[in-house]
Amino acid sequence: MIRKNELQVDCSFPGGNIVVEKIQDDEIFVHRSFTSWGHFHHWSFRVRGAEGRELTFHFSDGNKIGVRGPAISRDSGRTWRWLCRLCRPTRSFAYSFAANEHDIRFSVGMQYQEKHLTSFLQQFSHNSQLRVKQLCETNKKRPVERLHLGCIAEAADYRVLLTCRHHAEEAMANYALEGIMEVILGNSDAGEWFARHVEFLLIPFMDKDGVEASFHGEEINKHNCNTGYAGKNPYPSVAALQAFVPDWSAGKLVFALDLHGSALHGAFHEVLMSPERLRDKGNWQRTEVYLKILESVQCGPLVFKLDDSLRFTTWDGSGRVGPNLGSFATWVRTLPKVQFASVIEIPFANAGGNEVNQNTTRAFGRDLANAMHVFLQRLTS
Numbered sequence: 001m002i003r004k005n006e007l008q009v010d011c012s013f014p015g016g017n018i019v020v021e022k023i024q025d026d027e028i029f030v031h032r033s034f035t036s037w038g039h040f041h042h043w044s045f046r047v048r049g050a051e052g053r054e055l056t057f058h059f060s061d062g063n064k065i066g067v068r069g070p071a072i073s074r075d076s077g078r079t080w081r082w083l084c085r086l087c088r089p090t091r092s093f094a095y096s097f098a099a100n101e102h103d104i105r106f107s108v109g110m111q112y113q114e115k116h117l118t119s120f121l122q123q124f125s126h127n128s129q130l131r132v133k134q135l136c137e138t139n140k141k142r143p144v145e146r147l148h149l150g151c152i153a154e155a156a157d158y159r160v161l162l163t164c165r166h167h168a169e170e171a172m173a174n175y176a177l178e179g180i181m182e183v184i185l186g187n188s189d190a191g192e193w194f195a196r197h198v199e200f201l202l203i204p205f206m207d208k209d210g211v212e213a214s215f216h217g218e219e220i221n222k223h224n225c226n227t228g229y230a231g232k233n234p235y236p237s238v239a240a241l242q243a244f245v246p247d248w249s250a251g252k253l254v255f256a257l258d259l260h261g262s263a264l265h266g267a268f269h270e271v272l273m274s275p276e277r278l279r280d281k282g283n284w285q286r287t288e289v290y291l292k293i294l295e296s297v298q299c300g301p302l303v304f305k306l307d308d309s310l311r312f313t314t315w316d317g318s319g320r321v322g323p324n325l326g327s328f329a330t331w332v333r334t335l336p337k338v339q340f341a342s343v344i345e346i347p348f349a350n351a352g353g354n355e356v357n358q359n360t361t362r363a364f365g366r367d368l369a370n371a372m373h374v375f376l377q378r379l380t381s
Helices: 114-122 172-184 189-197 208-213 236-249 281-297 306-311 328-332 358-380
Strands: 002-004 007-010 019-024 027-031 044-048 054-059 071-073 092-096 103-107 130-137 143-150 158-164 198-203 253-261 340-346
Touching: 007 019, 092 103, 114 172, 114 208, 130 236, 143 172, 143 189, 143 208, 143 236, 158 172, 158 236, 158 358, 172 189, 172 198, 172 253, 172 340, 172 358, 189 198, 189 358, 198 236, 236 253, 253 328, 253 358, 281 306, 281 340, 281 358, 328 340, 340 358
Parallel strands: 027 054, 158 198, 158 253, 253 340
Antiparallel strands: 002 007, 007 044, 019 027, 044 103, 054 092, 071 103, 130 143, 143 198
16 A cells, blocks of 8 residues: 555455555556466555545556446445446546545456355345355365255255356456346246246355455466366365265256356457357357347347357457366266356456446346246256
């Protein structure tokens, strides 16, 4: 933290990540706190004592501000909005602090930590279709939540596995997961059908240490949390999930989805998509069935288009990709009777021209859940 004439710029909160290089009058020079991997793009910091001033923040490590500018929070990170409309990625931004803005947070994206999950689950604390347990402890002794939802009081016909935050900076995935949970625990036709037929297992934070300490998800000895499902892995959550799921599934696990987030900008990264087409052709045929259902049932402001998943097959657009042998989706596909195991990427801020934020992403999660309802119903027909 640097304090100058009562102005304070720091990252001493869960998910905070910044190094303040210097303060020169109203110019603040910063860079991300580099860790063992280094090339991730997460940053988040707070500013206190800047009432009535206009400050400009400069990133010395490149264009680290996305296509809607930084996210800003006036309530300690509970709610967020984008500072800009669509704009070019840049390395600087300015903000005029109102006279009553004593504590403002800025972030590359809309953050989501354990406190957000706890707050969300409080509204369902008396719901008999929700149980909150622990998968394991992290290397830093943090609990990794394991949520069971839906048909949990009796034997379910089907089981579904959903995971988030293999890459800790990809926070928008959790807002989509909230939308999915709203449907599962709600009283819509889909929610009532899930309550009778489907048990859901949700792991909101696969890299819990990274989520709370602001790492990327490739931080422990340069191991990628999402590609650690083959061989030894330094993430306890991966080993714990691999140990737990086969017995829990009992041959009833038919659907598994890993929610991710894209990079800051670029055509590939500014659409909702599944990048799995060239990984496993057999699985892609089943994935395509679900994605077509998603296209047909969606009603939220973020619009999924199957053509985007067909058009953007690799990060560089080359179409060349090898099997991702150690990934979550690849591992789940080895389990018996799994019909669908795939990944969906959620952009940071812009999805086909539509704003990605807390509310629009929750709505997309509800669309995902309603598509699961139709997909699973068809298995019984």
